[in-house]
Amino acid sequence: MKRFLDILISAFCLLLFSPLMLIIYLAIKIGGGPAIYKQERIGKGGRPFYIYKFRSMVIDAEKEGAELLQKDNDPRLTKIGKFLREHHLDELPQLWNVFIGDMAFVGYRPERQYYIDQILQHNPRYVELYQIRPGVTSYATLHNGYTDTMEKMLRRLDLDLYYLEHQSLWFDFKILYKTFFSIVSGRIFLLLPCLLLTNNICAQETAHTSTSVTYDLTAETAVGTGSFTAYQLVTNRYHSLATRPNTANLRGAITIEQPLGKGFILSGAVDAIGSVHADHKVYLQQCYANLRWKNFFIEAGSKELRPVLRNQRLSVGHFVKGTNAKPIPQVHIGTTDFWTVPYTKGWLQIHFDGGYGKPMDNSYREDAFRKAPSVNSGYTTGAYYHQKHLYLRSNPEKRIFVTVGIEHVAQFGGTHYAYTGAWGEGQEMVAKSKPSDLKAFWKVILPVGDKNYYENDAMEDWVYGNHLGSMTYQIGWNITKDHQIQAYLDNPFEDGSGIRKGNGWDGLWGLEYSNKSEGRQWVRGAVVEYFQSTNQSGPLHYDSGDYPEPIRSQITDLVTGVDDYYYHLFYGGYSHYGMTPGIALITSPIYNQDGYTQYRDNRVKAWHVAVEGELTDRLSYLVKGSYREGWGTYRVPLAEKHHSFDAMLEGNYRLGDWNFSATYAFDKGNIYGDCSTFNFKISYHGKIF
C-alpha cells in the first residue's frame, strides 16, 4: 500500500512541479555546468543507488580530499544553490527516486558508504535500516536537522531505529505533515502558491467546476520476420514502438484537468512506457503541465504534440515538427487551435506556437558514437532546441480557403566532441562548445549570423545554430458541407537555402480528401503525397570565405548547395534518440546497421498513399503504403541506389472505452530489408473522477 501511494503521489508531484523543476534546471544550466547532481547512496537491502538533486554547490565541490559533510553556510554553495537549499527545492529530483522505487517519501535518510562504515564502528544496528526504503524525509530529519557531526549521525540513527519499530501509514502521514509545515513556515515563497491554491479551490467550489482525472492503458506487441519492426508501424508514432523486431510494450498514462475559473484550465499528464526488445526499456514518454485560457496556452514538459496541418494517421507529416521521434521537453506558448483574429469578421485565423527545449538524448548520442568510433567522426551533447510555427488561414467555412505559414526549428548551444586526425592514428578527443547564454536564446529566433565570420575570427559559423524548417502553401475546397479537398506544398529549407526557393521541386506535394459525414463512411479520408529532397540547393557548396589563399582569390563566386537536409557539421543529425522528428522517408540514423549516427540518405523521391474509413459502426480500417528511392547525400552518394516499398493494413475494433487493433505491415527493398510484422494492440480509456 505504501509503495502504491508513493508511486501515485510522486507521479502527481512530478507533474505538478515539472514547470518549477524546468525553471530551476534552466537557471542552474545558464550558470554553467550540470544541473543535476547525482551521488551514490546505500538503499534498501544495502544496495547502492544514485540519489538525484539539483546541484547547489560549485562544480567538483568534493573533488579534492575526503568526502565532505555539507553545512547550511557552506562556502561552496552557489547563489542559486543557497536559495534552493533554504527552500529545500534542491531535493525535488528525488521525486524521481521515489517514482522508480529507489526511495520512499518517508524512511531514513540514505547515507554514503563512507559514512556508513564509520557509523557501523559505533553502532552496528545501522544494517537494520536496510529492511526498508530510504526516504525523502524522515522522523530523524524533523528532530535532528542536517547532520554534520558523528554525534548527530548516531543520534539520527537512534531516531531512525525508533521509526523502524513504530512505522505505519499514520506515522508516515504525521511525518510528511510536519515536514511540510516545517518547510513552509516563514517562507513566503512557498506560502504564496499555497494561498493561491486554496483561493482557487474556494473559487472552484463556488463556480461548480470539477477536476477530471482519466487514465489510458495500452498493451502492444509486434512480432514477425526481418531486421526491424516494419516501417509503417513505427513511423509517426513518437517512437513509442521500437524499431527492433519482435517487441512488446505496456503503456500507462494519467491525465488531470482542473478548471480554475474565469476560463483558465490547468492540466497535465504523466505517461510511461515499459518495453521489451526495445530501444528503451522504460521511458517517460510524456510529463507536462499545461495552463490554458480560451485559445491560448503555456506549457512545460514533454508532450506528444499533434501536427497542425497534416493528417496524423494518413500523411507522412511535417518536415521538421513531425510526430516520428520522442517528444522533446520544452517550455512553449501558443494557440490550442486556429484563433480567429478580432475585427476580421472571421476571415483571418492564425495558429502559432513557439518555445525552447532540451533534447534528452545526450547519453544516447555519446553511447552511439562510442559503439562505432570507426564510422563516426564525433558527437554533440548539451544542445538546446528552439521551435516555432505560424500559420495564417482564411475562413475554412467558405467554399475556397487558403493557408500559408512557416515552421522553424533550431539546434543551438551544446558541445561537440570529435577526434583529431583519421581513425586509428593516435587521435585525441577535442571538445568545442557553442554559447548557450541568454543572448544565444535570442539569436536563434532567426537564422542570421556574421557573414564575415572568417575575418572576424568569430566562434560561430556563418549562421549561429542549425536551422531548418518548411514553408507551407495550401488551398482548400469545400466541395459540399461534408466533403473537402486540400492541396498543399511544404517547401523545406535548411540554413536559409530553401527560404529563397532555390531547391527546385523539393518538398512535400500533397492532396488530401476528408469526409466529415456522420455515420459509417467507407472512405473517411485519403491522402496522396509526393516527397522529393534530391535537389537541395545544388550539388556543391563553395564560399571563398571558407578557404585560405590562394584558392580564395582564384575561385571567387559564391555557390550555395549541399544543404544536407537534417544534417549539420556541429550538431550531427537533426534527430532525437536516432529518429528524425520530421519526415521519416529520409531514413533515420537508428536504422544504420553499422552504427553510423548521421543521415546516410537524405536525397530521396517518394510516393505515399493512405486511405481510412469504417466498415461497420465499430470496425474501421487504415491502409497506407510508400515507395521511395534514395541516392544518398551529395557529399557521400550511395554506391547502390536505395529503394523500399513499405505498406500496412490495420483493422480497429472499438467497444466502449476499449479499442482492439490488429495490423499487418511489410517492407520490401534494400533500406530495411524484407521485414514482415504482425501487430496487436489493446487499449483502454478510463475515468477516475
Next chain:
Amino acid sequence: MERYFKLLAICCWLLAVSSSFISCQEGHEAGDLFGQWRLTESKYISFSGSIVAFRHITNFRPREVFGNFQHQGDSLFIQCSSIKKDKLDTLMVEDELGMKPFTNIRVKIDAVDSDRLILSKDGKLWSFKKW
C-alpha cells in the same frame, strides 16, 4: 471590410504559390551540366553556378577539389585549384580521372541530357550518369 480581408488572404496565397512555382534551382546557371554526375561508385563531378567540384570518396570520406568552369558550345574549360596546395589533389584529377592539366582542362561535350553526360578528349571518353 470582409471583402478586403478575403482579397488580401487570396492575394497573399497566390503570391506565395506563384513565387514557389516560378521556382528556380540555385546554381542553374550551369545549364544542362547542372547537377551531380557519377563516373564510378567513388568518383563524381558536380556543376553548379560557375563552379565545378570533383569528389573522390573513400571509406565514406570525400576528397574534394574545386574549380571554375566555362561552357562554350560543345567545349568545356575547367581551371582547378587546390585548397591546401596539396599534390594529392592534382593526382586525383590528373591521374585518377585522367583530366589534365590541373589548372587548364579542356574537354569536349559529346552528349548531355537529363540522365547522362559524355566528355571526350584525344580519344579518351568519360561517361557519367546523373546521380
